[in-house]
Amino acid sequence: MEQHLPLTPEWTSPSSSERSIQWKLQREPPHVSEVIYFVEFYDKNSSISKSRVDKNPLYKNIDGMVLVYNMEDMQSQDHLHDWMYGPLLEISQRRHSNHKRLLNRQHVPILVVGTMLDRLHKRPLRRYGTIAHQLGAEEMLLNCLDPHSLDEKTRNHGKVCNFLNRAVDFKMFVP
Structure with missing residues (x-):
């Protein structure tokens, strides 16, 4: 059965509603009414180029960030490091009247994902200079060939x- 999702406003991202992912979070205690949360993926390297002005509304309403980099090309981590300050600055200016430090651990929830673990000859050592360490964020390394890498209880x-629970809390408690 095909579900029909609401159309995504054009200014939010180059994605379509067919590619949006719907996450239904199970939380304790159960709410009187079920709330559905949507996660929209925004690819900053999309072929559709948007100016900074077009991205501002998207950045201001971010409740969580998933930063994905290619472990075969560590420059992709450097590019994320350079890019992330734009969204963090917008979030800080919109949601925190006292302009909290951008890299404060109490800031917007961030999850860092390293992909292509399966293509590396040896597993990388945890380094203190990684973007996850600098942001105080959790990092997960994904083997793209392992269909069980996100199974329950892993x-x-x-x-x-x-991460998703922290994003919901951030949305509820930091309007």
């Missing part, structure tokens, strides 16, 4: 659930 599944 460490990665726990990290995703924790």
Whole structure:
């Protein structure tokens, strides 16, 4: 059965409603009414180019950020490091009247995902200079060939659930 999702406003991202992912979070205690949360993925490297002015409304309403980099090309992590200050600045200016430090651990929830673990000859050591360490964020490394890497009760599944719960809390408690 095909579900029909609401259309995504054009200014939010180059994605279509067919590619949007709907996450229904199970939380304790159960709410009187079920609330559905949507996660929209925004690809900053999309072929559709948007100016900074077009991106501002998107950045101001971010409740969580998932930063994905290619472990085969560590420059992709450097590019994320350079890019993330735009959204963090917009969030800080909109939601925090006292202009909290951008990299404060109490800031917008961030999950860092390293992909292509399966293509590396040896697993990378945890380094203190990684973007996840600098942001005080959790990091998960994904083997793109392992269909069970996000199964229930795995460490990665726990990290995703924790991130989504923190994003919901951020939305509710930091308007």
